Amino acid sequence: MSGRYSEHDVEHYERPRRRTRPRTKERPTYDDAVEGVVVTVDRGRFTLLVDDATVLAVKARPLGRKGVVVGDRVRVVGDTSGAEGSLARIVEVVERTTTLRRTADDDDPVERVIVSNAAQLVVVTALADPDPQPRLIDRALVAAFDAGMQPLLCLTKADLRDPESLLSTYRSLGVPWVVTRRGGDLTEVREHLAGKTSVLVGSSGVGKSTLVNALVPDADREVGLVNAVTGRGRHTSTSAYLLRLPPLPDGASSVDGGWIIDTPGIRSFGLAHVQPEDLIGAFPDLDEMTEDCPRGCTHGEDEPECGLDEAMAAGLADPDRVASFRRLLAARSVSEY
Template sequence: MARREYDESDAKVRPNRRGSRPRTKIRPAHEEAVDGTVIAVDRGRFTVQVDDAVVTAVKARELGRRGLVIGDWVKVVGDVSGAPDTLARVVKRLERRNSLSRTADDTDATERVIVANADQLAIVTALADPEPNPRMIDRCLVAAFDAGMDAVLVLTKADLASAEGLRAAYEPLGVTVIETSVRRDGGPEADPGFVRFREELHGITTVLVGYSGVGKSTLVNALVPDAGRAVGIVNDVTGRGRHTSTSAIRYEVPSGGWIVDTPGVRSFGLAHVDPAHFILAFPDIADAADELCPRGCTHESAELGCELDAWAGDVADRHARVDSIRRLLASRAAGDQY
């Protein structure tokens, strides 16, 4: 039997489908896109407030690796009716006015943006159960002021311990200090501290940050009755609360303003903040250092030429704040976390 001869007609060439369409750098204009604000983020899905509608959206491919966080102003296309089982696309993130960030610790190079375009940071601290941690408060203040945000210190469980020491330490810095005793089963309207805190929220966006178990979720549920945030208890052995809020979310307060409830944190790293900015979070100390300390002073100690101890004199709260600055600088250098 004669062997068959093959030619090019026997070869079957499959079209290269992947590269068949010419690539272009021209991106769609999305002229029909509408404005929205990200109010929640959950595993690649974004909840966006568009006028009176709450829309579920995904991030468009053209955004690339640009991350989205709560508070981001965005452009959205697709079905923005907010009807069940509908999905829109976020096609653009507008420029941020500011952003609040933290790192896992002071040696972590990864900056984690918590929220964008916020006006105020509410540092929620319990006066007892768990005990207050001034070092955490100081770190949050530095992060807030570095982001260009105002700060308010909310002291919860005021019926369990005195707030006198914390007031003396932070009110001279211009930080608003509010005491509240709102409980899960209590009437918030009867608590003057809660009423004052609610007034501080009017017309602005406020981010709530604090340890687990300090009462953030209780405050949120009192401010926004239909929020339904889970509340937990503090472990009697460790003195720490269990994480009850697992994701951040923004709520509109019926009396005016917006709040962002964040999961409880165990540390607040400041690797993203220039150490030279630490002292700027304490205006009175910054003025004293500028006037009294020698050029290039690292503010580590009086033995190394720092004049802040002499400035503090016999005033206890001044010494406390100078010590706090030095702890921040030392912990940043050592990579500690609080």
């Protein structure tokens, strides 16, 4: 036999193929998984609340690039005792009831989920120091309506300026509001927050962290100052954080105080993901007046033959409410504050 090896040499025989584990479509059921809620996220580590225990967890590989955000209800396996050094694993994200989104700017097609499962969006704005930013408020309201969340205006620093001038702008929208001042009574604020999960958004320096510390005395959120030259606040909160509110006293019993999610101060709120038809849907009384609008009508001021204009001419629509809606609509394309 020619060749390097004879038939008696081991190298002559075919080498066994590498044994591989056969693939299967079956996936773990995680019957032993428990449910928790995401409190905060920090560099790939998730702090959860599981049966009143604070648990540190990572995301399981099968979740891939699926994002997990503050407010998410998740199913967890592993060590959920919360003991020092323990680490659990998130294996599933429970279907969200709401998602608050924004884009980096109006040309960015990538949506970023800020928080999930919040029923109320609290737009915190100072009446002075720094001055209010109506366009930023409008954009936050648009995001709330798009997410199906109840908006609430929280006006801080009422000891520095009368809130009436700002409130008159938003009355026609039917958005509820509360007014606070330094060291003032927060009973009305607590009543609006009770029994639900609320996310607080606002630019830096408006007093959001001060408000959170007053509502949750042991929150210890860092408080920043407003730059005297630029009139802007310094970012103090660096990540969103879910906090439980103390219960409200109600005679001999107590009422659930609810939850709040404190978020970092924002300077932009991109709305590339919001479509005009989605926004008008948040105003049922106006939406029904647009049924005969031409195809592609955005219901803006310059749209010809818009049903809103015809309804106002016939006295069927409140001009102030239509103007307020169109201001929100215009806020989608005006990013300067």
